[in-house]
Amino acid sequence: MTEIVHTVAELRQRVRAWRAAGESVGVVPTMGALHEGHLSLARRARAECGRVITTIFVNPKQFNNPDDLKKYPRTLKADASLLSSVPVDIVFAPSVDEVYPEGFASTVSVAGVSEPLEGRMRPGHFDGVATVVTKLFGMTEAHRGYFGQKDWQQLQVVLRLVRDLNLPVEVVGCETIREADGLAMSSRNVRLTPEGRAIAGVLYSAITAAATDIRAGQSDRMAIREAAEKVRAAGFERVEYIELRDAGTLMPSDDPRRARRMLAAAWLDGVRLIDNIPV
Numbered sequence: 001m002t003e004i005v006h007t008v009a010e011l012r013q014r015v016r017a018w019r020a021a022g023e024s025v026g027v028v029p030t031m032g033a034l035h036e037g038h039l040s041l042a043r044r045a046r047a048e049c050g051r052v053i054t055t056i057f058v059n060p061k062q063f064n065n066p067d068d069l070k071k072y073p074r075t076l077k078a079d080a081s082l083l084s085s086v087p088v089d090i091v092f093a094p095s096v097d098e099v100y101p102e103g104f105a106s107t108v109s110v111a112g113v114s115e116p117l118e119g120r121m122r123p124g125h126f127d128g129v130a131t132v133v134t135k136l137f138g139m140t141e142a143h144r145g146y147f148g149q150k151d152w153q154q155l156q157v158v159l160r161l162v163r164d165l166n167l168p169v170e171v172v173g174c175e176t177i178r179e180a181d182g183l184a185m186s187s188r189n190v191r192l193t194p195e196g197r198a199i200a201g202v203l204y205s206a207i208t209a210a211a212t213d214i215r216a217g218q219s220d221r222m223a224i225r226e227a228a229e230k231v232r233a234a235g236f237e238r239v240e241y242i243e244l245r246d247a248g249t250l251m252p253s254d255d256p257r258r259a260r261r262m263l264a265a266a267w268l269d270g271v272r273l274i275d276n277i278p279v
């Protein structure tokens with residue numbers, strides 16, 4: 001049975017009882033408007049942990065764009081019913097005041113890995129993510145936390161903060177779930193028009209082709225330029241970045257012997273889509 005819990009006090013009571021009984025606890029942090037990508041994380045947690053908590057919290061501190069925050073889809077009822085099919089034990093859906101009560105004054109800031117790409121395009125975003133993820137780990141006392149590779153840089157930020165702050169959590173990165181045309185599932189996809197949705201898969205196919213070309217010996221720069229041209233030609237309004245980076249540090253990397261990642265962000269129908277793949 002899936003139970004919806006809104007307060008930290010009630011959550012703690014449940015978790016303490018589980019832990020006292022020797023059960024392992026997994027947490028899947030989300031902002032709701034759930035899709036198969038989220039559910040795959042929850043199923044993995046279900047398979048690996050005795051108890052599973054999914055958190056649903058649209059975290060105002062990580063939105064640098066007030067319009068994006070206002071338009072973020074909120075579908076708690078439908079989300080809870082999807083999660084009961086996994087099933088997860090608890091849906092933790094706190095209010096903004098519960099998470100950030102009067103007088104809240106702390107920020108967790110991860111230097112380095114949070115600075116380029118998403119960090120540069122969305123100032124303050126990763127401070128908001130690092131702060132709320134640290135709090136969610138503290139609130140849930142989870143042994144394991146599940147995060148999607150779709151938000152690759154976020155996953156690296158969380159890994160860094162857990163290491164740096166000695167948090168007793170094992171971070172598990174889970175593969176990106178895609179639509180049939182390759183589009184990475186994302187809650188923001190519902191804001192695409194039918195015309196936009198029809199071309200959205202080009203972001204993935206363009207970076208996949210670039211990665212293949214680079215592995216076949218094409219120069220990084222040429223392959224990336226061609227990918228950006230394909231995305232624009234398909235009808236995207238703007239390519240914010242397509243970059244080849246060290247997979248762990250997110251710093252520029254032209255060393256094919258190291259694990260590298262191609263990361264992209266582009267605008268379609270006024271919606272900002274991101275994706276990434278290994279190279």
Ligand SMILES: Nc1ncnc2c1ncn2[C@@H]1O[C@H](COP(=O)(O)OP(=O)(O)OP(=O)(O)O)[C@@H](O)[C@H]1O
Binds near residue numbers: 037041146187
């Ligand atoms: N397609 C996906 N495959 C695997 N994991 C995913 C996918 N989409 C999101 N996740 C993961 O689910 C967790 C919660 O993400 P979030 O609630 O922001 O959903 P989202 O679909 O990424 O929404 P957004 O529109 O904000 O990008 C994150 O760890 C994220 O990486």
Ligand SMILES: CC(C)(CO)[C@@H](O)C(=O)[O-]
Binds near residue numbers: 029057154
């Ligand atoms: C990890 C997270 C739930 C923190 O708010 C959010 O950034 C997300 O949904 O990826």
Ligand code: BAL
Binds near residue numbers: 062063151154
């Ligand atoms: N999925 C990452 C959270 C965000 O876009 O704000």
